[in-house]
Amino acid sequence: MFLKFYNLREQPFGTTPNPRFLYPSVVHREALASLICGIESNLGFAALVAEPGMGKTTLLFHVLTRLKNSARTAFLFETQCSSQSLLRYLLAELCVPTTDPDPVVLHEKFKQVLCEESRMGRRVVVIIDEAQNLDAKVLETVRLLSDFETPEAKLLHIILVGQPQFAKQLGCPKMSQLLQRIPMMNFLRPLEPREVTEYVDHRLRVAGYSGPQLFTTSALERIVELSDGVPRKINRICFNALSLGCALATKQIERSQIDEVGTDLDLGLLLNNVKASHPVSVGAAVSIPDVPPKAGETPTAGIGQVGNVTRTENVIPQSTHAAPETIGRVVATTEDARRIQRCMFP
Template sequence: MYKRFFDLRERPFKLVPNPAYLFLSKGHEEALAHLSYALTEGDGFVAIIGEVGTGKTLLCRTFLDSLGDDVEAAYVFNPRLDGRELLRAINGELGVDATGATTQELIDGLNRFLIDQHQAGRRVLVLIDEAQNLSAEVLEQLRLLSNLETRDAKLVQIILVGQPELAELLDSHALRQLAQRITLSCYLAPLSRDESDRYIAHRLAVASQGRSVPFMRSALRALHRFSGGVPRRINIACDRALLAAYVAGSRRVTGRIAR
């Protein structure tokens, strides 16, 4: 509705993760560095923790898009699955036949695939998004899956991405062995005030092909205060602010409009 009024190609604050709008805060840069390092070293688990709306899924997609042809990756999103279902999902992502297989057959098939990839000089990555939805039993199965190795190398790198509930799970006594295998962990914090301002400007620039839609400083303060620096909440607030400015016939988003 407000796109033509502000001369925008599209709505800049949609909630759908879109790599074209990627904005790397300090926390996101650190998380990507952790992921790249872990893949290069190829040992242990990696855990990326962040509150709802802090950009975890977009971070995952950005990382996966950056991988070279020498990496086979399985991306499992929102896995409310039991152990066998998760194995089938992983095998399916990697192109390993999982039709009608038992749990042991799934593991054996995956192991053969991992050995073949290792011999071909390729690495295998399993990235599980929203991993806080996995049960302790399934997380323990993932630990056992990480035992697949040769004398000199792990055959699969496992990355767990999730909300703070995942950290609570990993701190539990039942998962102490898995927690000991997490070699790198990173927490995605909300954006600072400066990062929030730059995030808004970046998304507007992408949607307007370089032109900016003026958000007054008072509006930026109000938006950060409301959102707490959480990108998803920033998107919701900015989308509503642009709509309110359009309805008011204002070419600027003022503090009063943003509030």
């Protein structure tokens, strides 16, 4: 593990959405301010839209941290459900026991929670993640939940969080009533090149690093190119770069190491795609077309030529360097196998 080697207290580029590591980019600051303002102003609804890996969940956990002493909160992740299931899920997240499946009873229990919290001067804030998975009936249930109010204020604040297709869903005519109730729509975009550098430094400092610049300027420039400014991609690149640097006993990460990591991650993406479309048993021999062994060599079993691979959005960064139209890399050497292993099992 590279934590001790680089004098780090904790993992700086982990996959968990730790709010302490939130980097305050311009768009993240604006979205955070908008969400908090909407809650404090009792607007009832807000929406946050972004591509996967943009830091939505980390931002929302930061919001929950800000609200822990002033609101009762629920964070719903599983959104492929019916209206009744959503109500039971919501009550469970609010620690309200339920046994009666009757929707009327569930609504009444939820209303009691809202009124009780209102009497205590506390808000109830519900965050619904992956909102693009909610069907029209469930979204209508969500809209009706926002009807709970007093003459003075809304009793419930709902934050709908989703990918860009959710914004398109809201634009449909049948969603007009819900859209009219959302006064704030926030969008997260990729980090600017300067922000990528600051993001890397920020996470290292939060993790306890206090030494000289760990990634060279050239290495950071390469991270900008490979990551497209997407935080999740930056984390994957940096995690693998630190793992490689530790293995090589280098105290500073160079551009060449970022290049190698980029190649490793691209190979991992290809391998995942091949495994998904052409499952192969472990240890099985696979024919390698158009790559005959040299004279005197023993053919090595491996993964054959990969063609027509469709790249999809993935947590694995996609390299923008030296990518030929026809991908024909053969994974057959021990070094390639090690690189694949580092990529898939960091």
